[in-house]
Amino acid sequence: MSKILIALPLLLIGGLSALLYWGLSQDPNQRATPLLGKTAPVEQFIPLNADEKSLAEISAENDLYVLNFFASWCPPCRIEHPQLMQLAQEHKIQLVGIAYKDTPKATRAFLQQYGNPYVATYSDPKGIGAIDYGLVGVPETFIVKQGKIIYHFAGPITESILHAFILPEINKGITE
Amino acid sequence: MPRRQLRKYLWCLGLFFSLSAGFYTPAAAVEANEMLSDPVLEQRAREISQHLKCPVCQNNTIDDSQADLAKDLRHLVRDRLRAGDTNDQVLDYISERYGTYVLLTPPFTKSTFFLWTAPLWFLLFGGFCWIFLRRQKTPPAQAPSLSAQEVDQLKKFHHEMMEK
Numbered sequence: 260m261s262k263i264l265i266a267l268p269l270l271l272i273g274g275l276s277a278l279l280y281w282g283l284s285q286d287p288n289q290r291a292t293p294l295l296g297k298t299a300p301v302e303q304f305i306p307l308n309a310d311e312k313s314l315a316e317i318s319a320e321n322d323l324y325v326l327n328f329f330a331s332w333c334p335p336c337r338i339e340h341p342q343l344m345q346l347a348q349e350h351k352i353q354l355v356g357i358a359y360k361d362t363p364k365a366t367r368a369f370l371q372q373y374g375n376p377y378v379a380t381y382s383d384p385k386g387i388g389a390i391d392y393g394l395v396g397v398p399e400t401f402i403v404k405q406g407k408i409i410y411h412f413a414g415p416i417t418e419s420i421l422h423a424f425i426l427p428e429i430n431k432g433i434t435e
Numbered sequence: 436m437p438r439r440q441l442r443k444y445l446w447c448l449g450l451f452f453s454l455s456a457g458f459y460t461p462a463a464a465v466e467a468n469e470m471l472s473d474p475v476l477e478q479r480a481r482e483i484s485q486h487l488k489c490p491v492c493q494n495n496t497i498d499d500s501q502a503d504l505a506k507d508l509r510h511l512v513r514d515r516l517r518a519g520d521t522n523d524q525v526l527d528y529i530s531e532r533y534g535t536y537v538l539l540t541p542p543f544t545k546s547t548f549f550l551w552t553a554p555l556w557f558l559l560f561g562g563f564c565w566i567f568l569r570r571q572k573t574p575p576a577q578a579p580s581l582s583a584q585e586v587d588q589l590k591k592f593h594h595e596m597m598e599k
Contacts, residue, residue, distance in 0.1 A: 264567070293534045386507055393532040395490045395504060
C-alpha cells in the first residue's frame with residue numbers, strides 16, 4: 260500500500276508535466292474558431308471597385324471559395340502572396356480578398372504591383388466586418404463551402420503550409 | 436529569533452502587505468473619447484471589458500490592452516450596450532466570434548468541468564491522505580507476552596546454545 264502512496268505523487272507530477280508540456284507547446288494563434296460550420300458573414304464589406312458584385316452574390320454563386328483577409332501594410336501578407344497567386348492560377352481556386360483597415364488607393368496599388376489573385380476584392384476600412392470572423396490580425400484565410408465556413412487558418416500561407424493544410428482542406432471541401 | 440524581534444518583523448510584514456493591497460490600481464487603456472456619455476452604461480462597459488481577454492495580448496483584458504483589436508472590441512462592447520444588450524448577451528456576442536477562451540470567467544461545460552472542480556479534487560485527495568496517515572499512526576497490536584513456563588524454556592535454550 261505504501262508503494263502506491265509513493266508512486267501516486269510521482270504519477271501526478273508526471274501527468275501534470277506532460278499536460279503542461281503539451282499545453283505550452285500549442286500555438287496561441289491557431290485557436291479553434293467557433294465559426295466552423297456556421298454561415299460566413301457577408302455584410303459589412305464594400306466592393307473595392309464599384310462594378311463588382313457584392314460578397315453575398317459571390318457567396319451564393321460559388322460552391323467553394325477561399326476568403327483571404329489581407330492589407331497592403333502587412334509584411335506577412337506580402338510573404339503569402341505568391342502562394343495565393345499559385346492557388347488562383349495553378350489550382351484554379353476562386354479567391355476573394357478583403358482589405359483590412361486599409362485605403363482603396365493603397366490596396367489597388369498593392370494588387371497592381373504584386374498581382375491580383377482575387378476574383379473579387381472588398382474593403383473593410385474599420386475592421387467591423389472582420390470582427391464577425393473573429394479576426395485577430397492579418398493575414399487570415401477561410402475556406403467557405405456552400406456559404407458555410409469549413410476551415411480557418413491564421414497567419415501567412417507559406418509554400419509548405421499551402422501543401423500541408425490548405426490544399427488538402429480545399430480538396431476535402433470539393434470532394435465531400 | 437527572540438519574540439520581540441519576531442513580533443516587530445511580523446508587524447512590518449503585515450503593514451507592507453496591507454499597504455501594497457491598498458495601492459494596487461490596474462492601468463486601463465480606455466481613452467476619454469471612447470467613453471459613453473451614460474455613466475451606467477460606461478460602468479457596465481468597463482466591467483464587461485475586464486471580463487474579456489485580449490486575443491492579441493493574451494495576458495491583458497481588452498480594458499487594459501493597448502492593441503488595436505482591443506480598442507475595436509471596446510467599441511463593439513459599447514455599441515452592443517447602446518443597442519440594448521445585457522451584459523451576458525455582449526459576452527456571448529464576442530465569444531461566439533472569438534471562442535470561449537476570451538471569457539476570463541470560463542463557462543461551466545463538459546470540457547471545463549475539471550478546471551472548475553480541480554480544487555475540490557485536490558481537497559478530497561489531501562483528505563484521503565490525511566485519514567490514511569492517521570490510521571497508520573495507531574500502534575500495531577502487541578504480541579502476547581510470554582508465560583512463566585515459556586520464559587523458563589527460553590532460558591534453558593539460551594544456556595544450551597551458550598554451552599555449544
